[in-house]
Amino acid sequence: MVVVLWAMTILVCRAQTPETKKFSVEILHGSSNELIEHLQEKSGYIISYSSRLCLKERLSLSTSHNTLIGFLQEIFRDCPFDYTERKNKIILRPLKLSEQSFTILGYVRDARTGERLLGSNVFSGNRQEGTATNYYGFYSLTLSGGPVDIYASYVGYNSQKQRFVLDSDTIIYFSLEPNIELPEVSVLGSRMPNLLQGGSFGSARVSMDRIVEAPALFGESDLMRGIQMLPGIQSGSEGFTGLFVRGGGPDQNLVLLDDVPVYNVGHLLGFFSIFNTDAVKQVAVTKDGFPARYGGRLSSVVDVRMKEGRNDRVGGSVSLGLLSSGVSLDGPVFNDKTTFALSFRRTYVDAFAALYQLGEDDKTNYYFFDLNGKISYELSERSKLFLSSYWGRDKLYSLYNYRDYEVRVGDSELSEKVAINDESNTGWGNFTGALRWNYVVNPQLFVNLTATYSNYRFFIGLKQSDDAQEQLNTYEQRYLSGIQDFTLKADFENYHNSNNTMRFGASGVVHRFNPGVDVVKESGSSGETEETSIGDVLVSGQEYRIYLEDEFSLSSRFFANIGVHSALFVGEGKPYWSVEPRLSLRYALTPSTEFKGSLSRMSQFVHMVGTAGYSLPTDLWLPVSERIRPMHSDQATLGVNFYLGAGRRFLLSLEGYAKSFRNILAYKESTGFFDYSTTWEDKLTTGSGESYGVEMLLQKNKGDLTGWLGYTYARTNVHFTELNDGNSYPARFDRRHDISLFMNYRFNKRITGSLTWMFGSGNPVTLPEERYYAPALSWGKPSEFGYSESVGSLNNYRMPAFHRLDLGVNFTKKKKRGERTWSFGVINAYGRQNPFLLYFSESENNPEGSAMRQLKQLSLFPFPIPYVRYSFKF
């Protein structure tokens, strides 16, 4: 009771203060002095104020009913003040600069091209406070007033510093010059978004320069291969670009191209990724400590950003490789407010193959191409619009059964012969489009609105002509499958102060899954075409997501990113929802030692039904259903970073992780991908898994020699009640040891050399151990094989270890109109025969009279493969 009375007294007293007591005034317009006098009359307070406060000749109050302090704040809206209350007297004094907060905001750009630099550090040296630019190059840093020095830095660029007195919100555009003379480059890039100095929440950025300079199969620089070199990330099999992150399958990676999810990232059955390095500005990979803004996949987020285009002039590049060539153009459109970037790449495998097959009756051929385009338009200093798109396709086709067909010319008796043929083809492709609008609502609030469309299609086609009874009939059958996504997203970033950035947002996705339709089209000589669709089933689902994330520092040593991500999936069955807490912590023990830890829960509502081992274009994406529940994972990490050497030249990072999976999918033993008489839900079984391991990364970021050495020790086991007699077994890519070494040496301004060496201990493989009698049933179809194979346990053996050395050298020379680079190198320099797959066959080396079978391995790239590439930048 006493407490309540005391509290009420406090409230009553507070109600009497000039801050809380409201009253009305009659005069709303006048000079500052006139209005203050009127306020004195109405409030009963004597108002005393410093002449340093800004007095105006004419101003207006927005309301006639307010508190005294409210009225005064309106009168002195341009000069923040503090006040003291003594009896019935209010004394106003202007705030000192150091007592006021102002926001410095703007963009960090490349001085040559005008392109915004994502993840640049913006740091005040005298305040020891900083931030980083977001994915659109925007930064906002709120500091107290007074003299401030502030500089922006970005890997590969000279830092830029500005000194001034901060006495109001200030816009600063940093334009950084590329740092060519002094190669101070980061091989793995900085981590971003690193709000705070030393902070490394979120993603590891892979340097595009290093990816381009690294040795590449057939000279095709590949972004995904660069990512595969990071600890904890594996390639499934040699040559493939699929990603297996900490025990997760390739479908557990969210690959975003300018915010649009891409469902199949492989060209040529996965040997090359669809990302043209000429078109990519930056790639960042997140495999743990997922900030709350990310969701939808269990294992990683690969965020690829396309180039925007320079604003000073039109430039570009041309590259010629053994397998494909490409051309890129970018520059301003009409003025420097609008820029474009366009990149096209195409193989000429088909041209070579056509020459090789010249004169042959049947022709089989293949090509792929991709086209990236982006237009950005600066509506104002606060607002920018981006329109970006990707279109790519792979097609393998055979032309056969060439023959002549007589066509009657008009009504005459004349006829002419035309060649007709049959065709079969298969292919796949992605189309993505994104429209984004950035808007700086106020100096501390940045908003990005996004609308995206993604379409992945796989098709098999058959086209046949038949000239029976003097009529040309054509028959066409196409099998189509794929997935379409329509997404709307709003992301907000609130830079509350230099120690606190809050991000929040929401998104909605409409998925349209097309698990397979046969389209049969027939046309006769009359010109009539009949089209029939079989199995045209569309499965739809909607995903809604919201998140809230706060990145803050508790002291100069302790940083945290805490958030929650929530998702709801509404499909044809019952709805599913998830709440996913995220936490990342970092503690700087000394300037050169910091500890880090994270906890994250992820869930996934779409899954890939494929051939399991390899990510192939035939893979189907399907949503959760009544029986197939969402996949979930929980991950915890703990690590330490050591910055070593003069100028922190070396970074040694050690990290341990433990991860569990629930509701992961696998095929039942009595079925498989090619079983079409069972519904997809019946073919699958769900299970659980766990992965844990230790990762080490030693980086050298500065000097002529840069590079990194990565090592991973990992274990991943899975458990399915319906598989392997209910016993746990190693996951398909449970690789115990992984080592990756990347070194880049700059001999001089013109010559750089690169070396990559990769080692992986053997992948698990299921090998049959016994053969036994297979009965030929009187009513059954005769078996091709007189035996059955018995498999003891799944993934019961391991393949031999994999290792490979790749070497490359780049010769760059300034030319009159640009810069040309010749790249030479060799893949698999010492000709290691790495296993791609194992199989049994009759042994050729048995002594006479005895017969035994032998286990053999197939290697895809068994000898040194040289490459050459020419590129010219202008």
Add this chain to the structure above:
Amino acid sequence: MAISCEKDLEIEMEEKGGRLVLYSFIAPDSLFQVHLSKSVSHFSVDDFERVYDGNITVYKNSHIVDDFIFPFDDAWANRPGVNFVSGDSVLIEAADGKGQRVSGKTVIPQSVPVMLSDTIIVSRNDKNNGQKKVLNCKLTISDPSEVKNYYQLIILEKICRVENEVTECEQSKVNYDKNDPVFFVQDKEGSLIGEIDFDGCFSDTLFNGKKYNLEVDLPVEYTSAPEQSGTSRKIYFLLLSHTRGFYDYYRSKVVAEYGYDLPIIDPIRIYNNIDGGLGLVSGYNVASDSLVFEGVK
């Protein structure tokens, strides 16, 4: 793949094999047969190893009905004196001279009647020749409720000739189009990627406990009566009722064999219900209907 190569590989694999393999597919009013052999190492070029000292004991409803030494020179032991009826519980035990013992058990399922309710000649699209004529047959299956049923539809052609008052018959299997949804649950997958033919094996998932009209297409050649006088063509529609064990075994075997020549596909574990060994003991039952085309008399 053009630059790939193969080489021999040394992986230390355990020398496996030597497990007893037991098969028996048991139907009422049919000759009772049992197979016994041993598995061999996967490195062997043989498919199986004979058992020279094998013994078989057969139990019907928990009572021994047969006990014999397995004839090692035959793949199957034929036991004409042993008969079973629907609902019988059968246990087969086998042992070799080294004391290895295996067993398998099954219950003979009830037959489910099938009736040819309609036939019609229709035109179908053909991807090779535009159009083709087929005999569309409608078979009515009265699927029992409460139990899950597993079926296999086999169609046989039997041509009989009477010459000199002696009837000679030839029987062959008819390869029919499996377009009915029971064979091809084309709900969420397409068809053009190499599909697996399960040889008419299907379950009652789509019609459990209901009367179902299953449609199959036969090549039109089977609709005509033989031109030769005294010759008849009979088309048999056999509906085999299988156990779940057989269904799992047969399908997993078909899927496994699909991948034998494709090392990119992981080996499949074939279902088996033999305790201590490999193989399958499974009962089945048959119902049939037929279609007769008499030749010119």
